[in-house]
Amino acid sequence: xxxxxxxxxxxxxTAIEYDASTRAVMRSLGVELIEVEDWTCCGASAGDVASYxxxxxxxxxxxxxxxxxxxxxxxLVPCSSCYLNLRKVEDHVKQNDKLLRDINxxxxxxxxxxxxxxxxxxxxxxxxxDIGPEKLREQTxxxxxxxxxxxxxxxxxLRPYATFDDPERPxxxxxxxxxxxxxxxxWSMGPKCCGAGLMTTKKYVALxxxxxxxxxxxGADCIVTICPMCQMNLDSYxxxxxxxxxxxxxxxxxxxxxxxxxxxxxxxxxxxVKSNFVFTRPLQEKLRAMSCALSAAS
Amino acid sequence: xxxxxxxxSLAASAxxxxxxxxxxxxxVSACMQCGTCTGSCPNAHAMDVTPRQLWRMVLLGLKEEIxxxxxxxxxxxxYYCTLRCPRGLPLTETIGALKRAxxxxxxFSDKKSPAFYRTFLDTVRRYGRVREMEMMTRYFVSxxxxxxxxxxxxxxxxxxxxxxxSPQMPSFFGKRKLxxxxxKVQEVEAxx
Numbered sequence: 001x002x003x004x005x006x007x008x009x010x011x012x013x014t015a016i017e018y019d020a021s022t023r024a025v026m027r028s029l030g031v032e033l034i035e036v037e038d039w040t041c042c043g044a045s046a047g048d049v050a051s052y053x054x055x056x057x058x059x060x061x062x063x064x065x066x067x068x069x070x071x072x073x074x075x076l077v078p079c080s081s082c083y084l085n086l087r088k089v090e091d092h093v094k095q096n097d098k099l100l101r102d103i104n105x106x107x108x109x110x111x112x113x114x115x116x117x118x119x120x121x122x123x124x125x126x127x128x129x130d131i132g133p134e135k136l137r138e139q140t141x142x143x144x145x146x147x148x149x150x151x152x153x154x155x156x157x158l159r160p161y162a163t164f165d166d167p168e169r170p171x172x173x174x175x176x177x178x179x180x181x182x183x184x185x186x187w188s189m190g191p192k193c194c195g196a197g198l199m200t201t202k203k204y205v206a207l208x209x210x211x212x213x214x215x216x217x218x219g220a221d222c223i224v225t226i227c228p229m230c231q232m233n234l235d236s237y238x239x240x241x242x243x244x245x246x247x248x249x250x251x252x253x254x255x256x257x258x259x260x261x262x263x264x265x266x267x268x269x270x271x272x273v274k275s276n277f278v279f280t281r282p283l284q285e286k287l288r289a290m291s292c293a294l295s296a297a298s
Numbered sequence: 299x300x301x302x303x304x305x306x307s308l309a310a311s312a313x314x315x316x317x318x319x320x321x322x323x324x325x326v327s328a329c330m331q332c333g334t335c336t337g338s339c340p341n342a343h344a345m346d347v348t349p350r351q352l353w354r355m356v357l358l359g360l361k362e363e364i365x366x367x368x369x370x371x372x373x374x375x376x377y378y379c380t381l382r383c384p385r386g387l388p389l390t391e392t393i394g395a396l397k398r399a400x401x402x403x404x405x406f407s408d409k410k411s412p413a414f415y416r417t418f419l420d421t422v423r424r425y426g427r428v429r430e431m432e433m434m435t436r437y438f439v440s441x442x443x444x445x446x447x448x449x450x451x452x453x454x455x456x457x458x459x460x461x462x463x464s465p466q467m468p469s470f471f472g473k474r475k476l477x478x479x480x481x482k483v484q485e486v487e488a489x490x
Contacts, residue, residue, distance in 0.1 A: 009427045009428035009430075010428075012427065013428070013429075013430045013462055013463065014430060014457060014462045014463075015462075016461070016462055038426075039427075040422070040426035040427060040475065040476060041422040041426065041427050041428055043419075043422070044418065044428075045375055045394075045415075046414075046415040046416075046418035046419050046422075048393075048394035048397050048398060048415070049397045049398055049401045049411075049412055049415040049416065049419075050398070050401075050415070050416075050419050051398070051483055051484075051487055052394075052395070052398070053483050053486060053487050054419075054480070054483050055394075057479060057483055058422070058476075061479070098490075102486050102490070105482065105486055106479055106482040106483050106486060107479070108482075109478040109479050109481075109482045110478065110479060155374075155375070155376040155377055155378075156375070156376075156377065159376065159377035159378065159380065159381045160377045160380045160381055160390070162381075167381055168381075192340065192376075193340040193341075193374050193376035193378075195340075195341075195374055196374040196375060196376070197374065197375075197414075198341065198372065198374050200414060201371065201410050201411045201414055202344070202371070202372060202411075203449065204344075205341050205344045205372060205374075206374070208343075208344075209340055209341075209374075236453055236456065274460075275460050275461070275462065277456060277460070
Protein backbone atom coordinates (compact mmCIF):
# COMPACT_ATOMS: atom_id res chain seq x y z
CA UNK A 1 0.00 0.00 0.00
CA UNK A 2 1.38 3.41 -0.91
CA UNK A 3 0.05 6.96 -1.03
CA UNK A 4 1.21 10.39 -1.98
CA UNK A 5 1.32 12.42 1.21
CA UNK A 6 0.33 16.08 1.45
CA UNK A 7 0.89 17.25 5.04
CA UNK A 8 -0.09 20.91 4.61
CA UNK A 9 1.19 23.91 6.56
CA UNK A 10 -0.46 23.20 9.93
CA UNK A 11 1.29 19.85 10.15
CA UNK A 12 4.62 21.69 10.03
CA UNK A 13 3.59 24.03 12.84
CA THR A 14 0.69 23.89 15.26
CA ALA A 15 -0.09 20.25 14.38
CA ILE A 16 3.39 18.68 14.35
CA GLU A 17 2.02 15.83 16.45
CA TYR A 18 -0.56 15.03 13.75
CA ASP A 19 2.21 14.76 11.18
CA ALA A 20 4.49 12.73 13.43
CA SER A 21 1.78 10.30 14.52
CA THR A 22 0.40 9.86 10.98
CA ARG A 23 3.86 8.99 9.65
CA ALA A 24 4.64 6.72 12.60
CA VAL A 25 1.37 4.79 12.42
CA MET A 26 1.58 4.38 8.65
CA ARG A 27 5.17 3.16 8.91
CA SER A 28 4.17 0.67 11.56
CA LEU A 29 1.27 -0.57 9.41
CA GLY A 30 3.58 -1.04 6.45
CA VAL A 31 2.08 1.79 4.41
CA GLU A 32 4.48 3.80 2.28
CA LEU A 33 4.02 7.59 2.14
CA ILE A 34 5.54 9.56 -0.72
CA GLU A 35 5.58 13.20 0.38
CA VAL A 36 4.68 15.51 -2.51
CA GLU A 37 7.99 17.19 -3.28
CA ASP A 38 8.07 20.98 -2.95
CA TRP A 39 4.39 21.13 -1.92
CA THR A 40 2.92 24.53 -1.13
CA CYS A 41 -0.09 25.88 0.78
CA CYS A 42 -3.57 24.83 -0.38
CA GLY A 43 -4.86 28.39 0.15
CA ALA A 44 -6.90 27.46 3.24
CA SER A 45 -9.98 29.68 3.38
CA ALA A 46 -8.01 32.84 2.67
CA GLY A 47 -8.14 32.52 -1.10
CA ASP A 48 -11.81 33.39 -0.90
CA VAL A 49 -11.12 37.05 -0.40
CA ALA A 50 -8.61 37.41 -3.21
CA SER A 51 -9.55 35.47 -6.28
CA TYR A 52 -11.49 32.40 -7.26
CA UNK A 53 -8.82 31.32 -9.70
CA UNK A 54 -6.19 31.53 -6.97
CA UNK A 55 -8.29 29.23 -4.75
CA UNK A 56 -8.12 26.68 -7.56
CA UNK A 57 -4.50 27.21 -8.63
CA UNK A 58 -2.94 26.89 -5.16
CA UNK A 59 -4.23 23.35 -4.54
CA UNK A 60 -3.89 22.35 -8.22
CA UNK A 61 -0.16 23.05 -8.06
CA UNK A 62 0.19 20.24 -5.52
CA UNK A 63 -1.91 17.83 -7.54
CA UNK A 64 0.23 18.59 -10.59
CA UNK A 65 3.41 17.96 -8.57
CA UNK A 66 2.12 14.53 -7.57
CA UNK A 67 1.05 13.71 -11.12
CA UNK A 68 4.43 14.77 -12.52
CA UNK A 69 6.11 11.83 -10.75
CA UNK A 70 4.18 9.35 -12.89
CA UNK A 71 3.49 7.23 -9.79
CA UNK A 72 -0.03 5.82 -9.65
CA UNK A 73 -1.25 6.35 -6.09
CA UNK A 74 -4.00 8.14 -4.20
CA UNK A 75 -3.16 11.37 -2.38
CA LEU A 76 -3.46 11.06 1.40
CA VAL A 77 -4.38 14.26 3.23
CA PRO A 78 -4.70 14.45 7.05
CA CYS A 79 -5.92 18.06 7.26
CA SER A 80 -9.63 18.49 6.52
CA SER A 81 -9.26 21.98 5.12
CA CYS A 82 -6.47 20.95 2.73
CA TYR A 83 -8.50 17.87 1.81
CA LEU A 84 -11.53 19.95 0.87
CA ASN A 85 -9.53 22.49 -1.13
CA LEU A 86 -7.80 19.75 -3.11
CA ARG A 87 -11.08 17.89 -3.66
CA LYS A 88 -12.78 21.08 -4.78
CA VAL A 89 -10.39 21.47 -7.69
CA GLU A 90 -11.22 17.98 -8.93
CA ASP A 91 -14.92 18.71 -8.60
CA HIS A 92 -14.92 22.17 -10.18
CA VAL A 93 -12.83 21.33 -13.26
CA LYS A 94 -15.21 18.48 -14.05
CA GLN A 95 -17.99 21.05 -14.43
CA ASN A 96 -15.94 23.71 -16.16
CA ASP A 97 -13.53 23.14 -19.06
CA LYS A 98 -12.44 26.75 -19.17
CA LEU A 99 -11.36 26.56 -15.55
CA LEU A 100 -9.03 23.67 -16.33
CA ARG A 101 -7.48 25.68 -19.15
CA ASP A 102 -7.06 28.73 -16.91
CA ILE A 103 -5.46 26.66 -14.16
CA ASN A 104 -3.01 25.13 -16.59
CA UNK A 105 -2.14 28.51 -18.07
CA UNK A 106 -1.06 29.61 -14.61
CA UNK A 107 0.70 26.35 -13.74
CA UNK A 108 2.69 26.63 -16.97
CA UNK A 109 4.64 29.40 -15.18
CA UNK A 110 6.18 26.59 -13.15
CA UNK A 111 6.30 24.10 -16.02
CA UNK A 112 3.50 22.13 -14.39
CA UNK A 113 0.32 20.67 -15.82
CA UNK A 114 -2.71 19.30 -14.01
CA UNK A 115 -5.23 16.87 -15.35
CA UNK A 116 -8.30 15.61 -13.59
CA UNK A 117 -8.21 12.08 -12.18
CA UNK A 118 -6.06 11.91 -9.05
CA UNK A 119 -7.96 10.50 -6.07
CA UNK A 120 -7.80 12.67 -2.98
CA UNK A 121 -8.35 10.76 0.24
CA UNK A 122 -8.77 11.99 3.78
CA UNK A 123 -6.77 10.13 6.43
CA UNK A 124 -10.10 9.17 8.05
CA UNK A 125 -11.22 7.50 4.82
CA UNK A 126 -7.95 5.61 4.37
CA UNK A 127 -7.92 4.46 8.01
CA UNK A 128 -11.54 3.29 7.93
CA UNK A 129 -11.70 1.77 4.47
CA ASP A 130 -8.21 0.83 3.25
CA ILE A 131 -6.63 -0.21 6.53
CA GLY A 132 -9.78 -1.02 8.45
CA PRO A 133 -10.63 -2.25 11.95
CA GLU A 134 -9.48 -5.85 11.38
CA LYS A 135 -5.92 -4.83 10.65
CA LEU A 136 -5.89 -2.53 13.66
CA ARG A 137 -7.26 -5.28 15.91
CA GLU A 138 -4.49 -7.62 14.77
CA GLN A 139 -1.78 -5.02 15.33
CA THR A 140 -3.01 -3.77 18.72
CA UNK A 141 -0.43 -4.46 21.42
CA UNK A 142 -2.07 -2.58 24.29
CA UNK A 143 -5.85 -2.81 24.31
CA UNK A 144 -7.26 0.52 25.39
CA UNK A 145 -9.86 -1.11 27.66
CA UNK A 146 -11.85 1.27 29.81
CA UNK A 147 -10.92 4.33 27.78
CA UNK A 148 -13.97 6.20 26.57
CA UNK A 149 -13.37 8.05 23.32
CA UNK A 150 -15.58 10.78 21.84
CA UNK A 151 -15.18 10.67 18.04
CA UNK A 152 -15.05 14.18 16.60
CA UNK A 153 -15.03 14.61 12.82
CA UNK A 154 -15.60 18.34 12.37
CA UNK A 155 -16.92 19.74 9.12
CA UNK A 156 -14.80 19.67 6.05
CA UNK A 157 -13.88 16.00 5.96
CA LEU A 158 -17.63 15.29 5.77
CA ARG A 159 -19.16 18.24 3.95
CA PRO A 160 -19.94 19.22 1.27
CA TYR A 161 -18.51 16.01 -0.25
CA ALA A 162 -20.03 13.02 1.51
CA THR A 163 -17.46 10.59 0.16
CA PHE A 164 -16.79 8.08 2.89
CA ASP A 165 -19.29 8.76 5.66
CA ASP A 166 -22.69 10.17 6.51
CA PRO A 167 -22.25 13.97 6.67
CA GLU A 168 -24.93 14.31 9.36
CA ARG A 169 -24.31 11.15 11.43
CA PRO A 170 -20.75 10.04 10.81
CA UNK A 171 -19.69 6.65 12.14
CA UNK A 172 -16.44 5.75 10.38
CA UNK A 173 -14.32 6.25 13.49
CA UNK A 174 -16.38 3.97 15.73
CA UNK A 175 -15.27 0.53 14.49
CA UNK A 176 -11.66 1.73 14.68
CA UNK A 177 -12.04 2.90 18.29
CA UNK A 178 -13.61 -0.45 19.18
CA UNK A 179 -10.90 -2.37 17.34
CA UNK A 180 -8.33 -0.74 19.65
CA UNK A 181 -10.27 -2.04 22.65
CA UNK A 182 -11.60 1.39 23.63
CA UNK A 183 -15.20 2.38 24.15
CA UNK A 184 -17.18 4.87 22.01
CA UNK A 185 -18.71 7.90 23.73
CA UNK A 186 -21.99 8.26 21.84
CA TRP A 187 -22.90 11.87 21.26
CA SER A 188 -24.31 14.12 18.56
CA MET A 189 -21.38 16.54 18.37
CA GLY A 190 -19.21 14.47 16.01
CA PRO A 191 -20.00 16.44 12.83
CA LYS A 192 -20.52 19.87 14.48
CA CYS A 193 -18.43 22.97 13.83
CA CYS A 194 -15.62 24.03 16.20
CA GLY A 195 -15.71 27.62 14.96
CA ALA A 196 -12.70 27.12 12.67
CA GLY A 197 -10.97 30.35 11.66
CA LEU A 198 -13.41 32.45 13.67
CA MET A 199 -11.16 31.66 16.67
CA THR A 200 -8.77 34.23 15.18
CA THR A 201 -11.20 36.83 13.85
CA LYS A 202 -14.34 36.39 16.05
CA LYS A 203 -13.20 34.61 19.16
CA TYR A 204 -16.41 35.00 21.20
CA VAL A 205 -18.37 33.07 18.56
CA ALA A 206 -15.90 30.20 18.27
CA LEU A 207 -15.60 29.88 22.07
CA UNK A 208 -19.34 29.30 22.20
CA UNK A 209 -19.11 26.40 19.72
CA UNK A 210 -16.13 24.89 21.53
CA UNK A 211 -18.02 25.15 24.84
CA UNK A 212 -20.94 23.13 23.51
CA UNK A 213 -18.64 20.40 22.23
CA UNK A 214 -16.61 20.14 25.44
CA UNK A 215 -19.79 20.01 27.54
CA UNK A 216 -21.19 17.16 25.45
CA UNK A 217 -17.92 15.25 25.93
CA UNK A 218 -18.44 14.98 29.71
CA GLY A 219 -17.89 11.38 30.70
CA ALA A 220 -15.36 10.69 27.95
CA ASP A 221 -11.61 10.32 28.63
CA CYS A 222 -10.65 12.07 25.43
CA ILE A 223 -11.96 13.58 22.23
CA VAL A 224 -10.32 12.23 19.09
CA THR A 225 -10.03 14.55 16.10
CA ILE A 226 -9.01 14.30 12.45
CA CYS A 227 -8.37 17.98 11.73
CA PRO A 228 -5.62 20.37 12.94
CA MET A 229 -7.99 23.32 13.22
CA CYS A 230 -10.49 21.37 15.32
CA GLN A 231 -7.74 20.01 17.55
CA MET A 232 -6.28 23.45 18.17
CA ASN A 233 -9.63 25.09 18.86
CA LEU A 234 -10.76 22.35 21.25
CA ASP A 235 -7.37 22.03 22.97
CA SER A 236 -6.13 25.62 23.35
CA TYR A 237 -8.91 27.48 25.12
CA UNK A 238 -10.15 25.02 27.73
CA UNK A 239 -9.36 27.27 30.68
CA UNK A 240 -11.33 30.13 29.19
CA UNK A 241 -14.22 27.90 28.10
CA UNK A 242 -14.36 26.29 31.56
CA UNK A 243 -14.43 29.73 33.15
CA UNK A 244 -17.29 30.83 30.90
CA UNK A 245 -19.21 27.63 31.64
CA UNK A 246 -18.55 27.76 35.36
CA UNK A 247 -17.33 24.16 35.41
CA UNK A 248 -14.14 22.29 34.65
CA UNK A 249 -14.36 21.04 31.07
CA UNK A 250 -10.73 19.94 30.77
CA UNK A 251 -10.30 16.96 28.45
CA UNK A 252 -7.53 15.55 26.28
CA UNK A 253 -7.88 16.18 22.55
CA UNK A 254 -5.93 13.54 20.65
CA UNK A 255 -5.46 13.02 16.95
CA UNK A 256 -6.82 9.72 15.65
CA UNK A 257 -3.35 8.40 14.68
CA UNK A 258 -2.09 9.27 18.18
CA UNK A 259 -4.78 7.08 19.73
CA UNK A 260 -4.09 4.30 17.23
CA UNK A 261 -0.34 4.61 17.80
CA UNK A 262 -0.74 4.24 21.57
CA UNK A 263 -2.59 0.96 21.04
CA UNK A 264 -0.04 -0.22 18.50
CA UNK A 265 2.68 0.28 21.09
CA UNK A 266 4.45 3.24 19.49
CA UNK A 267 6.45 5.52 21.78
CA UNK A 268 5.25 8.87 23.09
CA UNK A 269 8.12 10.55 21.22
CA UNK A 270 7.02 9.02 17.92
CA UNK A 271 3.45 10.12 18.56
CA UNK A 272 4.44 13.45 20.17
CA VAL A 273 1.68 13.04 22.76
CA LYS A 274 3.29 15.71 24.91
CA SER A 275 2.82 18.28 22.15
CA ASN A 276 -0.92 18.48 22.77
CA PHE A 277 -1.68 21.19 25.34
CA VAL A 278 -3.95 19.12 27.54
CA PHE A 279 -3.05 15.57 28.55
CA THR A 280 -5.18 14.82 31.58
CA ARG A 281 -3.74 12.87 34.46
CA PRO A 282 -6.57 10.30 34.56
CA LEU A 283 -6.01 9.49 30.89
CA GLN A 284 -2.26 9.21 31.39
CA GLU A 285 -2.80 6.87 34.32
CA LYS A 286 -5.22 4.67 32.40
CA LEU A 287 -2.82 4.46 29.47
CA ARG A 288 0.10 3.64 31.74
CA ALA A 289 -1.95 0.92 33.42
CA MET A 290 -2.25 -0.66 29.96
CA SER A 291 1.54 -0.39 29.69
CA CYS A 292 1.38 2.11 26.87
CA ALA A 293 4.80 3.66 26.42
CA LEU A 294 4.43 6.77 28.57
CA SER A 295 6.92 8.44 30.86
CA ALA A 296 5.99 9.60 34.37
CA ALA A 297 3.00 11.87 34.70
CA SER A 298 3.66 15.49 33.89
CA UNK B 299 -25.22 38.23 -19.92
CA UNK B 300 -28.91 38.03 -20.68
CA UNK B 301 -30.90 41.24 -20.86
CA UNK B 302 -33.45 40.51 -18.14
CA UNK B 303 -30.68 40.18 -15.60
CA UNK B 304 -29.01 43.47 -16.40
CA UNK B 305 -32.32 45.13 -15.63
CA UNK B 306 -32.04 44.31 -11.94
CA SER B 307 -31.22 47.12 -9.58
CA LEU B 308 -27.96 45.32 -8.86
CA ALA B 309 -26.63 45.97 -12.32
CA ALA B 310 -27.85 49.54 -12.34
CA SER B 311 -26.27 50.54 -9.05
CA ALA B 312 -22.76 49.13 -9.10
CA UNK B 313 -20.39 49.69 -11.96
CA UNK B 314 -17.39 48.08 -10.24
CA UNK B 315 -18.73 44.73 -9.19
CA UNK B 316 -21.64 44.29 -11.55
CA UNK B 317 -20.25 41.05 -12.94
CA UNK B 318 -19.44 39.51 -9.60
CA UNK B 319 -22.78 40.55 -8.08
CA UNK B 320 -24.63 39.12 -11.07
CA UNK B 321 -22.77 35.86 -10.68
CA UNK B 322 -23.76 35.84 -7.01
CA UNK B 323 -27.36 36.65 -7.91
CA UNK B 324 -27.38 33.69 -10.28
CA UNK B 325 -26.05 31.31 -7.63
CA VAL B 326 -28.94 31.99 -5.26
CA SER B 327 -31.70 32.98 -7.66
CA ALA B 328 -33.59 29.72 -6.97
CA CYS B 329 -33.73 30.43 -3.21
CA MET B 330 -37.25 29.88 -1.90
CA GLN B 331 -36.67 31.43 1.53
CA CYS B 332 -37.29 28.25 3.51
CA GLY B 333 -34.71 29.16 6.17
CA THR B 334 -33.03 25.75 6.36
CA CYS B 335 -29.69 27.57 6.03
CA THR B 336 -30.36 29.80 9.03
CA GLY B 337 -31.60 26.86 11.08
CA SER B 338 -28.45 24.92 10.24
CA CYS B 339 -25.91 27.71 10.76
CA PRO B 340 -23.87 27.34 13.99
CA ASN B 341 -23.06 31.07 13.96
CA ALA B 342 -26.45 32.55 13.05
CA HIS B 343 -26.93 33.63 16.67
CA ALA B 344 -24.11 36.15 16.27
CA MET B 345 -25.17 37.53 12.89
CA ASP B 346 -26.96 40.84 12.37
CA VAL B 347 -28.63 39.45 9.24
CA THR B 348 -29.50 35.75 9.05
CA PRO B 349 -28.34 33.68 6.06
CA ARG B 350 -31.92 33.42 4.75
CA GLN B 351 -32.28 37.22 4.93
CA LEU B 352 -28.92 37.64 3.23
CA TRP B 353 -30.00 35.65 0.17
CA ARG B 354 -33.17 37.73 -0.06
CA MET B 355 -31.08 40.89 0.08
CA VAL B 356 -28.91 39.56 -2.73
CA LEU B 357 -31.98 38.92 -4.87
CA LEU B 358 -33.27 42.43 -4.12
CA GLY B 359 -29.89 43.93 -4.97
CA LEU B 360 -29.44 45.63 -1.59
CA LYS B 361 -25.72 45.89 -2.05
CA GLU B 362 -24.85 48.43 0.63
CA GLU B 363 -26.83 46.55 3.27
CA ILE B 364 -25.24 43.26 2.30
CA UNK B 365 -21.68 44.54 2.40
CA UNK B 366 -22.22 46.41 5.63
CA UNK B 367 -23.55 43.34 7.40
CA UNK B 368 -21.27 41.09 9.42
CA UNK B 369 -22.95 37.92 8.22
CA UNK B 370 -20.51 36.56 5.69
CA UNK B 371 -17.51 37.30 7.91
CA UNK B 372 -19.15 35.05 10.51
CA UNK B 373 -19.25 32.03 8.23
CA UNK B 374 -16.98 29.26 9.49
CA UNK B 375 -17.38 27.18 6.31
CA UNK B 376 -19.04 24.22 8.02
CA TYR B 377 -21.07 23.52 4.86
CA TYR B 378 -24.24 22.54 6.74
CA CYS B 379 -26.31 25.03 4.70
CA THR B 380 -24.85 23.74 1.43
CA LEU B 381 -25.53 20.15 2.46
CA ARG B 382 -29.10 20.76 3.55
CA CYS B 383 -30.35 23.37 1.06
CA PRO B 384 -33.40 21.74 -0.57
CA ARG B 385 -32.61 23.65 -3.76
CA GLY B 386 -29.03 22.38 -3.79
CA LEU B 387 -27.57 25.90 -3.92
CA PRO B 388 -23.82 26.34 -3.31
CA LEU B 389 -24.38 28.63 -0.32
CA THR B 390 -20.99 28.35 1.40
CA GLU B 391 -19.24 29.13 -1.87
CA THR B 392 -21.55 32.07 -2.38
CA ILE B 393 -20.41 33.44 0.98
CA GLY B 394 -16.85 33.23 -0.39
CA ALA B 395 -17.91 35.13 -3.50
CA LEU B 396 -19.52 37.82 -1.30
CA LYS B 397 -16.28 38.21 0.67
CA ARG B 398 -14.38 38.68 -2.57
CA ALA B 399 -16.89 41.21 -3.89
CA UNK B 400 -16.83 43.18 -0.61
CA UNK B 401 -13.06 43.35 -0.59
CA UNK B 402 -12.96 44.28 -4.30
CA UNK B 403 -15.36 47.14 -3.61
CA UNK B 404 -13.63 48.15 -0.43
CA UNK B 405 -16.87 48.01 1.58
CA PHE B 406 -16.79 45.95 4.72
CA SER B 407 -17.87 46.63 8.26
CA ASP B 408 -15.28 44.20 9.53
CA LYS B 409 -11.65 45.27 9.22
CA LYS B 410 -10.03 42.30 10.94
CA SER B 411 -11.08 39.44 8.67
CA PRO B 412 -9.92 40.93 5.36
CA ALA B 413 -6.64 41.96 7.00
CA PHE B 414 -6.11 38.44 8.27
CA TYR B 415 -6.82 36.79 4.93
CA ARG B 416 -4.64 39.27 3.02
CA THR B 417 -1.72 38.69 5.35
CA PHE B 418 -2.18 34.95 4.99
CA LEU B 419 -2.04 35.10 1.21
CA ASP B 420 0.98 37.42 1.23
CA THR B 421 2.83 34.94 3.42
CA VAL B 422 1.98 32.11 1.04
CA ARG B 423 3.08 34.20 -1.94
CA ARG B 424 6.43 34.84 -0.30
CA TYR B 425 7.25 31.42 1.12
CA GLY B 426 4.83 29.00 -0.52
CA ARG B 427 3.78 27.82 2.92
CA VAL B 428 2.30 29.49 5.96
CA ARG B 429 4.78 30.59 8.59
CA GLU B 430 2.47 31.12 11.51
CA MET B 431 4.67 33.30 13.71
CA GLU B 432 5.52 35.78 10.98
CA MET B 433 1.99 35.76 9.60
CA MET B 434 0.43 36.67 12.94
CA THR B 435 3.01 39.43 13.51
CA ARG B 436 2.25 40.93 10.13
CA TYR B 437 -1.49 40.59 10.76
CA PHE B 438 -1.20 42.55 14.01
CA VAL B 439 0.88 45.24 12.30
CA SER B 440 -1.70 45.55 9.54
CA UNK B 441 -4.50 46.06 12.09
CA UNK B 442 -2.66 49.06 13.57
CA UNK B 443 -4.27 48.24 16.89
CA UNK B 444 -1.84 47.72 19.77
CA UNK B 445 -4.38 45.84 21.90
CA UNK B 446 -5.29 42.93 19.58
CA UNK B 447 -2.00 40.99 19.95
CA UNK B 448 -2.52 40.61 23.70
CA UNK B 449 -5.53 38.39 23.06
CA UNK B 450 -3.13 35.91 21.47
CA UNK B 451 -0.10 36.22 23.76
CA UNK B 452 -0.90 33.23 25.95
CA UNK B 453 -1.60 31.00 22.96
CA UNK B 454 1.62 32.17 21.30
CA UNK B 455 3.66 31.40 24.38
CA UNK B 456 2.03 27.98 24.81
CA UNK B 457 2.73 27.13 21.18
CA UNK B 458 6.34 28.19 21.50
CA UNK B 459 6.86 26.10 24.63
CA UNK B 460 5.53 23.09 22.71
CA UNK B 461 7.92 23.79 19.85
CA UNK B 462 5.07 24.51 17.47
CA UNK B 463 6.18 27.99 16.47
CA SER B 464 9.64 28.56 15.19
CA PRO B 465 10.58 32.23 15.26
CA GLN B 466 11.91 32.12 11.72
CA MET B 467 13.59 35.23 10.43
CA PRO B 468 11.53 36.91 7.76
CA SER B 469 13.27 37.10 4.42
CA PHE B 470 12.12 40.17 2.58
CA PHE B 471 14.75 39.83 -0.11
CA GLY B 472 15.23 37.31 -2.81
CA LYS B 473 12.72 35.67 -5.08
CA ARG B 474 9.20 35.22 -3.79
CA LYS B 475 8.25 31.58 -4.12
CA LEU B 476 4.87 31.88 -5.85
CA UNK B 477 5.24 35.33 -7.42
CA UNK B 478 5.03 34.14 -11.02
CA UNK B 479 1.84 32.18 -10.36
CA UNK B 480 0.15 35.00 -8.45
CA UNK B 481 0.94 37.43 -11.28
CA LYS B 482 -0.34 35.04 -13.90
CA VAL B 483 -3.59 34.55 -11.97
CA GLN B 484 -4.19 38.31 -12.12
CA GLU B 485 -3.40 38.36 -15.82
CA VAL B 486 -5.72 35.45 -16.68
CA GLU B 487 -8.53 36.88 -14.54
CA ALA B 488 -8.23 40.31 -16.12
CA UNK B 489 -8.60 38.75 -19.54
CA UNK B 490 -11.80 36.83 -18.82
